[in-house]
Amino acid sequence: MKKKTWIAIGVISLVIIMISVSVYRQVFAKGPSVKTAEIKQEEISSVLMIPGTVKLQEEQMVYAAPDKGELKELLVEEGQTVKKGTVVAKLQNPQLDLEIEQNKLAIESANLKINQMDKKIKQLKDKEKTLADQVGKEEAKKQLAPELEQLEMEKKLANLDLKQTSLQKDMISKRQAELEIKSTIDGVVLSAKKPETSSMEGAMAEPFIHIGKLEGMTAAGLLSEYDTLKVSSGQQVILKSDAVPGQEWQGEITKIAILPQQSQAGLQNGSQAVQYPVTVKISGDTNSLKPGFQVIMEIETEKRTAMVLPIDTVHDNGDKPYVFIVKNGKAQKQKVKTGITSGEKIEVLEGVSKGDQVIVSGPDNLKNGLEVTVK
Template sequence: MKKKTWIMISVISLVIIMISVSVYREVYAKGPSVETTEMKEEEISSLLMIPGTVKLEEEQIIYPSPEKGELKELLVSEGQEVKKGTVVARLQNPQLDLEMEQYKLSIESANLKINQLDKQLKQLKEKEKSLANQVGKEEAKKQLDPEYQQIEMEKKLANIELKQTNLQKEMMDKRLSDLEIISTIDGVVLSVNKLASSSLEVSMAEPIVHIGKLDNMIAMGLLSEYDTMKVNSGQKVVLRSDAVPDQEWTGEIIKISLLPEQTQTPLQGGSQAVQYPVTTKISGDSKSLKPGFQIIMEIETDKKIAHVLSLNALHDDGEQPYVFIVQDGKASKKNIKTGITSGEKIEIMEGLSKEDKIIIKGPDSLKDGMDVTIK
């Protein structure tokens, strides 16, 4: 009985071994299965992503001006719409008022003096007529000529003094007009802070009135010196914000600064990272955006038609990128030269042809010269 059992076990084991050998020969003798793809000619573009901040394109921030005067009254309230030229606040300057009164008195005094000299001239002419009847015209003119010269000189000096005072008054009028603060844009009053003028320390940081045009938003970011070579005015931008995750906005670059940002960030080697401000005008409905929002700006660069390949096919040993192609039933390693990357695709510049069967999926142990089977 035991002998039959052992015979049965041996037969079953032999069958299993034969089946295993058959499966091995069927699968592994031909090499592992791989999935292949080919290069495609498509439009590809590189995306440059930089952080930015949403700002108002047009705004007016009015700070206290102790050198001009103290705040007398605020004429607007938060949320109020204002037109360009609207008086939003008035300042007061008692010293300026006093100086203006002094100039007014000086002008009045100069006019009185000129009027008095005109009367003296009139009286002198009457005296000349009377004297001419006695001594003749020439003698009368000769006798009164010194008085004429004296009065004319005094009148000339009085007119110069009046002109100087009027010029000083015009300058004073300009300083007085500066006490009326007007809106320089059409917009909405975003904040009003009367307390900002109560102390000099606070006034350096807190504005009295902040006016902004909410319809026009821009995004400001920084470009490296290398990235400035790839970005130009007019390029399209896609903007996203973590604050509004389900929405995106489009924009257009309107300005790239010619000068770098003044405050630079030091690098590890001690040198500074040179960065250039870039401005994007946001298009469409931007009501859900608010000034100060942090956003990511995606700038499309290097747009062109090129041979592209899925990134899944790419390998990199740290020296040069390469792919495996199927050639005569074997995996063949091909070094390649790549270009720009866009999403899950990369530009292939050298190393492959359109007919190549490029392995996109295969075993991790794939090596050059290994037998493979295409699925």
């Protein structure tokens, strides 16, 4: 009886060992599980991403200008809607008032002098007629000719003086018109405050009136020399802002500067790096955007049909990009040549054929020749 018990125990143990070996072979012998993907033809586009700043499409900034005059009256307030041509402020210039009075006197003096010359010339011609009765017409004209020429010369000079003072009047009138500051656009007054004396005497960095058109905005950024070769007017742009997460706006490139913009620091350091300003017109609802917001501008520079793989399939150790392909149950390292990247997709030009099982995800220690199991 005891012998039969030991035999039964031995049989059961053998069965357990066989089951364990089978499980081990199924779980471990086949290697770690991997997920694969096949190369396929899809539309892909290359996207250039540059930072930008939201700006008003149209704006007017009025700065303090002591040479024109001092602020006499501010006629608008912040938030007020104004039409083009609306007088928003008035200046005063005592020196200009003095010049106006002097000009009036100069014009009056010139006119009086001309009138006086006309009277003298008339009197001289009357005298010539009287004298002609006594000595003859030719002799009378000969005797009074020098005096007549002198009077006509003085009249000509008086006319020149009048013309000069009239030109001065026109110039003064223009300066006088500048004392009334008018809005150059239809828009909203974004700021209106009297300039401080210190700011008027200093750099005058801030405008005392700022008017902007809130309907329609633009974004401005900078392109490198290389990027200008890939970008042109009319290209579509997607704009995103961290200030308004989850929202994006459509835009279109309207202008790429011909001349570069170089920073002052670059000029001082002798740096040759230059950047070209680019302007993007934002379309659609821009109510959630404000001037000064920082945005990322995604510019689609190239679009075509290509053979692509998920971007996670391609690895790069600094030498040459490569992928792992499953062949005969093993991971095989394969060097590839890649093209443009678009989102989660990457173009593969060489190294992968249609039907190849390319590993997308697997163990961190994935190596060439490792046995794997495809999920």
